[in-house]
Amino acid sequence: MELALERIAGVARRLQENVQRVIVGRDEPIQLGMVAVLCEGHVLIEDVPGIGKTTMARALARSLGCSFRRIQFTPDLLPSDVTGLNWFNQKTQEFEFRPGPVMSQVLLADEINRATPRTQSALLEAMQERQVTVDGITRPQ
Numbered sequence: 001m002e003l004a005l006e007r008i009a010g011v012a013r014r015l016q017e018n019v020q021r022v023i024v025g026r027d028e029p030i031q032l033g034m035v036a037v038l039c040e041g042h043v044l045i046e047d048v049p050g051i052g053k054t055t056m057a058r059a060l061a062r063s064l065g066c067s068f069r070r071i072q073f074t075p076d077l078l079p080s081d082v083t084g085l086n087w088f089n090q091k092t093q094e095f096e097f098r099p100g101p102v103m104s105q106v107l108l109a110d111e112i113n114r115a116t117p118r119t120q121s122a123l124l125e126a127m128q129e130r131q132v133t134v135d136g137i138t139r140p141q
Helices: 002-022 027-038 054-062 079-083 117-129
Strands: 068-070 086-089 094-098 106-110 131-134 138-139
Touching: 002 027, 002 054, 027 054, 054 068, 054 106, 079 086, 079 117, 079 131, 086 131, 094 138, 117 131
Parallel strands: 068 106
Antiparallel strands: 086 094, 131 138
């Protein structure tokens, strides 16, 4: 058990050092991001523009080998813009699911407060339940 904890601590330390090569002087947000990753949780970062929030999230995703997507929330954003949608493929004459940005492993959601409650609800379902519901079909994230 002790050996496993030492391994996890070593991996976390190397990951943090890797992200710190990209983001300098922001140790606390990087550590909190690491904690969220290890706990399979979420992070809310509130800060002024130009501090490196997007760069930090991208560096964390790249260091982990994870996919990264970013959503800029606006009042006209639809829930399907977040979750994905069923698209009719004319060649196969069938609907196929096209995943939205929320299906990525690391997602940066910017200006969430600007979205409609319905769009926010779609994001919150994905965050809480780790799934999305599109046209009545629930898909695991």
